[in-house]
Structures are given as C-alpha cells and as structure tokens.
Amino acid sequence: MRTTLAVLLVLAAAAPSFAQLEPRNAAAAARPAPAANPLDRRIPAVSFDEVPLDQVLDWLQSESGLNVVARWEVLGDMGVSRDKAITLHVRNLRLSQVIWLIMNQAAGPDLKLAYRACDNLLILSTEDNLGREMLVRIYDVADLLLRVPSFPRGPHVDPQGQQASAGGGGGTVLTGGASEGGENTPQPPAPGQVDPDMQTLIELILSTVQPDSWERNGGLGTIAVWRNRLVVRANIRVHQELAGPLVDLEK
Numbered sequence: 001m002r003t004t005l006a007v008l009l010v011l012a013a014a015a016p017s018f019a020q021l022e023p024r025n026a027a028a029a030a031r032p033a034p035a036a037n038p039l040d041r042r043i044p045a046v047s048f049d050e051v052p053l054d055q056v057l058d059w060l061q062s063e064s065g066l067n068v069v070a071r072w073e074v075l076g077d078m079g080v081s082r083d084k085a086i087t088l089h090v091r092n093l094r095l096s097q098v099i100w101l102i103m104n105q106a107a108g109p110d111l112k113l114a115y116r117a118c119d120n121l122l123i124l125s126t127e128d129n130l131g132r133e134m135l136v137r138i139y140d141v142a143d144l145l146l147r148v149p150s151f152p153r154g155p156h157v158d159p160q161g162q163q164a165s166a167g168g169g170g171g172t173v174l175t176g177g178a179s180e181g182g183e184n185t186p187q188p189p190a191p192g193q194v195d196p197d198m199q200t201l202i203e204l205i206l207s208t209v210q211p212d213s214w215e216r217n218g219g220l221g222t223i224a225v226w227r228n229r230l231v232v233r234a235n236i237r238v239h240q241e242l243a244g245p246l247v248d249l250e251k
Contacts (some may be wrong), residue, residue, distance in 0.1 A: 039096040054082040071125040131235040142228035
C-alpha cells in the first residue's frame with residue numbers, strides 16, 4: 001500500500017512537467033516541414049513533338065510551380081529562338097534532368113545553356129552569360145576530413161587464451177597495449193596552416209571542376225578556408241557541380 005501511494009505521489013508531482021511539455025511538442029508538430037525542391041521531383045512521362053521552345057518553357061513553369069524567366073535577348077544573340085522546335089520523349093526523370101535535356105537540344109552542339117534556381121525563380125540563359133555572375137557559398141566539409149586514429153600499440157587479442165596453456169579453462173585474453181594514445185593519432189594543423197587533407201580537396205576541386213573558371217587559371221573564381229569550411233566564390237555552373245543543380249544559392 002505504501003509503495004502504491006509513493007508511486008501516485010511521484011506521478012502527481014511529475015504531472016505539471018508533462019503539461020508544460022505538451023504545448024511545446026504541439027508547436028513542434030505544427031511547424032511546417034522544409035519544402036521539397038520542385039526540381040527534384042520525378043516526372044512520370046514527358047512527350048514533346050516539335051513543340052516551340054517558349055511553349056515548352058510554359059509547360060516547365062506550370063509543372064514546377066516556379067517563375068521561369070528566359071533571357072531571350074541573350075539567347076537570341078546566340079541563335080536560340082522562341083520557336084526552336086523541341087522533341088523529347090522520356091520517362092521517370094527528375095525535373096532538373098528534363099531541363100538539361102531541353103537546354104541541350106535548344107542549344108545545339110556549339111552552345112551551352114545553363115540555368116540558375118533560387119527561391120521560386122528559374123533563370124535560363126547561356127552558360128557564358130550566367131558564368132559572369134559570381135556567387136559566394138560556404139561548404140562544410142568536416143565529414144570529408146574525418147580521420148580515424150590508429151593505435152599500433154593497442155591491446156592484442158589472444159582468441160585461444162593464455163590460460164589454456166597453463167591448464168586453465170581457456171577463453172579470450174587481452175594482452176599488451178600502451179596506456180597512452182596511438183602514435184599515429186592525427187594532429188591538428190598549426191595556426192595559420194591549412195590542413196593537408198583540406199589542401200588536397202581544394203586542389204581536386206581546382207583541377208576538376210571547371211578548371212578555367214578559377215583565378216589561378218585566368219578566371220574569377222576563388223576558394224578560401226575557414227575552419228572546416230570552404231568559402232567558394234564562383235559562377236553558377238561551379239556551384240551546381242559542387243553541390244548539385246538544385247541548390248538555392250541565395251540562402
């Protein structure tokens with residue numbers, strides 16, 4: 001009886017705390033989830049037969065819910081007209097992939113088109129035109145720099161068990177091992193120095209992602225390091241190759 005009474009008293013004391021948590025949980029449940037990127041949605045089927053480009057872009061605006069703006073003056077100067085005929089039959093592709101296929105067909109073999117997506121706006125133009133617009137984005141690359149320490153003098157596992165040789169009952173025995181950490185434990189870089197793995201990552205980006213766009217090769221793009229982050233100032237195409245074409249670059 002005393003035990004039951006004690007439990008009831010504990011529950012009664014805890015009741016106000018549960019009541020205080022309930023509104024907070026309700027507010028969290030009512031908080032809207034992050035909106036899915038419309039360009040990441042898969043389209044069951046796309047079928048165009050000699051459809052003018054401007055009508056295809058009208059379809060794209062309706063399908064994505066975005067405001068699609070084509071820089072027709074720039075496109076026209078490069079020979080891409082509103083009535084450029086588009087023929088496309090594909091299934092189960094992301095909307096972003098459909099856009100690339102449309103742009104590749106509209107551009108032809110000697111021109112590259114690109115798009116810039118931010119908020120609810122989608123801008124289409126030539127790669128050269130959008131490439132002049134430099135954007136700054138910070139990339140957290142801590143996961144790429146994670147190192148696993150090695151412990152060469154760690155404990156040795158004897159699966160047979162040393163006790164077996166002494167007539168004991170056998171079993172697994174841990175032997176040896178130093179009390180201090182492993183000799184190959186990674187050390188942080190000295191102040192003012194860039195982590196070697198970070199420098200390797202930067203070199204990889206500079207040599208493989210639009211190499212001619214970087215400052216060292218005559219372009220405008222730059223990369224700076226801040227802690228475990230890369231501060232990248234580059235054109236839209238570079239950011240699309242680094243983080244995917246669906247990134248909102250103005251957030």
